[in-house]
Amino acid sequence: MKTDVMDAAVALKGRSLWKDAWTRLLRNRAALASMIILGLIAALALFAPLVSAYAYDEINYEIVSCAPNWWPISAPCLAGGTHWFGTDAVGRDLFVRVLYGARVSLAVGFVATLVSLVIGVAYGATAGYLGGRVDALMMRLVDILYSLPFIFFVIILMVLFDRNFFLLFVAIGAVVWLTMARIVRGQTLSIKQKEFVEAARAGGVSSFGIITRHIMPNVVGPVVVYVTLTVPDVILIESFLSFLGLGIQEPLTSWGVLIADGANTMESAPWLLIFPALFMAVTLFCFNFIGDGLRDALDPRDR
Amino acid sequence: MLRYSLKRLLGAVPTLFVIVTLTFFMMRAAPGGPFDSARRLPPEIEHNVAAAYNLDKPLLTQYGIYLTKLAHGDFGPSYKNKDFTVAQLIGIGLPVSAKLGLSAMAVAIILGFLLGTWAALRQNRWQDYSVMAVAMTGITIPTFVTAPVLTLIFGIYGISLFGHDFTLPVGGWAGGKLANMILPVTVLALPQVAFIARLTRGSMIEVLRSNYIRTARAKGLPSFRIITRHALRAAILPLVSYLGPAVAGILTGSLVVEQIFGIPGVGRYFIQAALNRDYTLVMGVVICYAGLIVALNFVADVLYAILDPRVRLT
Numbered sequence: 001m002k003t004d005v006m007d008a009a010v011a012l013k014g015r016s017l018w019k020d021a022w023t024r025l026l027r028n029r030a031a032l033a034s035m036i037i038l039g040l041i042a043a044l045a046l047f048a049p050l051v052s053a054y055a056y057d058e059i060n061y062e063i064v065s066c067a068p069n070w071w072p073i074s075a076p077c078l079a080g081g082t083h084w085f086g087t088d089a090v091g092r093d094l095f096v097r098v099l100y101g102a103r104v105s106l107a108v109g110f111v112a113t114l115v116s117l118v119i120g121v122a123y124g125a126t127a128g129y130l131g132g133r134v135d136a137l138m139m140r141l142v143d144i145l146y147s148l149p150f151i152f153f154v155i156i157l158m159v160l161f162d163r164n165f166f167l168l169f170v171a172i173g174a175v176v177w178l179t180m181a182r183i184v185r186g187q188t189l190s191i192k193q194k195e196f197v198e199a200a201r202a203g204g205v206s207s208f209g210i211i212t213r214h215i216m217p218n219v220v221g222p223v224v225v226y227v228t229l230t231v232p233d234v235i236l237i238e239s240f241l242s243f244l245g246l247g248i249q250e251p252l253t254s255w256g257v258l259i260a261d262g263a264n265t266m267e268s269a270p271w272l273l274i275f276p277a278l279f280m281a282v283t284l285f286c287f288n289f290i291g292d293g294l295r296d297a298l299d300p301r302d303r
Numbered sequence: 304m305l306r307y308s309l310k311r312l313l314g315a316v317p318t319l320f321v322i323v324t325l326t327f328f329m330m331r332a333a334p335g336g337p338f339d340s341a342r343r344l345p346p347e348i349e350h351n352v353a354a355a356y357n358l359d360k361p362l363l364t365q366y367g368i369y370l371t372k373l374a375h376g377d378f379g380p381s382y383k384n385k386d387f388t389v390a391q392l393i394g395i396g397l398p399v400s401a402k403l404g405l406s407a408m409a410v411a412i413i414l415g416f417l418l419g420t421w422a423a424l425r426q427n428r429w430q431d432y433s434v435m436a437v438a439m440t441g442i443t444i445p446t447f448v449t450a451p452v453l454t455l456i457f458g459i460y461g462i463s464l465f466g467h468d469f470t471l472p473v474g475g476w477a478g479g480k481l482a483n484m485i486l487p488v489t490v491l492a493l494p495q496v497a498f499i500a501r502l503t504r505g506s507m508i509e510v511l512r513s514n515y516i517r518t519a520r521a522k523g524l525p526s527f528r529i530i531t532r533h534a535l536r537a538a539i540l541p542l543v544s545y546l547g548p549a550v551a552g553i554l555t556g557s558l559v560v561e562q563i564f565g566i567p568g569v570g571r572y573f574i575q576a577a578l579n580r581d582y583t584l585v586m587g588v589v590i591c592y593a594g595l596i597v598a599l600n601f602v603a604d605v606l607y608a609i610l611d612p613r614v615r616l617t
Contacts, residue, residue, distance in 0.1 A: 143318075144317065144318045144321050146547075150551075151554075151555045151558070152573065152588070152589050152592065153325070153326075153329070155558075155573075155574065155577055156326070156329055156330065156577055156585065156589075157329070159577045159578055160329065160330070160332070232443070236445055239445055239447075240445065240446075240447070240555070240559065243445075243447045243559065244558065244559070244562065244574060256445075259445070259447065259448055260447060263447060263448065263450075263451035264451075266451050266452070266455055267455060267459065273448070273451070273452075277444070277448050280445075281440075281443050281444055281448075284442075284443035285439065285443050288439060288442070288443065
């Protein structure tokens with residue numbers, strides 16, 4: 001008798017919100033393809049030294065600005081068999097540099113987003129849960145920060161503190177947490193009114209417990225969606241700074257730096273622009289598709 | 304309405320104050336000053352220079368002096384561009400930047416709105432998909448890629464129209480001639496066109512599903528009239544609140560665009576000034592841009608209230 005009930009429970013289990021959302025996400029072709037492509041790019045970036053025969057800073061003056069062997073248009077010189085994407089202005093292998101650029105761009109994307117996630121969720125959840133005056137004050141501060149021309153602050157920071165790699169993460173992260181805080185606060189405000197929170201409070205759960213155990217899990221949906229849309233934003237900001245010469249310094253590189261260099265030599269060596277730009281555009285596309293897919297998957301209205 | 308405006312204007316004061324304070328102390332927290340150079344000056348000259356610009360006083364006193372002057376509308380002299388005050392430099396650059404930015408904004412709003420509406424009316428058909436694909440591309444491809452590519456196509460290779468070959472100027476401003484403006488304005492407007500098109504499509508689809516539109520259809524109103532008289536007014540609302548971020552986006556983009564096309568606007572001053580530690584010029588530009596964003600947010604709020612009678616301004 002008892003085992004019957006248990007069996008039934010086991011059979012019924014496994015349709016949690018998350019599992020549901022995951023199945024829906026996998027059914028979304030664009031999102032699935034994006035995840036696979038992104039995974040590939042990330043894996044290539046991670047194992048860049050194993051994938052390529054060249055070091056990212058290996059200079060070879062014999063083959064300066066040479067096209068890859070398979071280049072369809074005639075080029076001044078060919079780089080040779082294993083330089084799949086050709087070589088740059090000092091004869092470095094472009095393929096490995098694009099992968100190292102991916103490392104930096106993706107790292108900046110993830111770390112800065114993480115910074116913004118931590119600040120934004122903590123700030124938003126606190127403001128939303130406490131409500132009243134504290135909330136008004138905290139959100140007023142966000143409003144003020146919103147009207148700052150932020151990119152200017154990042155530029156000032158980068159100029160003043162000597163293009164510090166670590167600071168780049170923090171500066172960008174500190175810029176993009178505002179929207180996160182707003183989303184989390186709004187969500188918290190509405191969840192706070194729900195019966196299960198009231199029940200928890202009646203049951204004697206502390207404020208901290210309510211925020212961490214009951215409110216935060218319910219905020220995760222919109223936050224996850226926003227995170228996937230923040231990462232491409234951050235990658236764009238980094239590339240923008242690098243383009244202005246305020247980001248990553250040689251010989252390290254990022255997609256922004258590679259694109260900026262490529263844009264200068266676009267006429268004589270278009271591959272130097274095409275490959276980094278392609279990688280970056282594809283990555284940004286993927287993140288956007290995954291974000292859209294997640295939104296559809298997590299939004300119960302559209303079932 | 305008047306009360307609300309006054310309240311908002313007063314509300315802008317603390318915002319600008321925070322901006323001034325933040326920028327001021329950030330600039331000063333960094334090592335290095337505007338008069339550091341490879342060649343060492345004799346100590347007394349160095350001292351005199353510092354004294355002339357009040358740089359020898361304690362930081363808080365400097366801050367006080369700056370605030371007092373600012374309250375009188377005096378941005379101070381530029382440290383690096385001798386014989387120019389910051390107000391003069393901004394006065395030279397701002398009209399150029401404003402013309403560029405406003406043109407891009409106008410293009411973005413008109414084009415983005417039309418494309419978005421069109422996509423919404425043809426939802427899930429090829430027109431919709433192609434507009435959205437183009438929009439996605441516009442968002443994901445950064446300005447500094449579109450700029451050189453468009454320059455190469457239209458500025459160097461040129462285009463043939465009606466048997467004539469045209470090439471657009473690849474740089475320079477030439478007092479804002481139309482030919483010089485086409486490329487920079489296009490590049491600057493493109494990402495915003497994309498954003499606005501997506502935004503408009505989303506809100507238009509939602510509005511078209513709403514009950515009052517169904518009622519209008521049931522009354523037998525012609526489609527065109529429903530869209531122009533009923534749907535547009537509601538669908539335009541998210542666009543209005545996007546005005547503020549759009550301006551911020553265009554300002555950011557103009558940094559790159561002015562650099563690439565060699566346009567003598569405020570954005571170029573800013574980057575040079577930041578690199579040179581030209582404190583007053585950096586502050587001037589930041590305050591100027593922040594004021595612009597604050598002002599536009601205000602305009603957006605008022606517009607919103609005019610368009611949406613449910614919103615009461617208090």
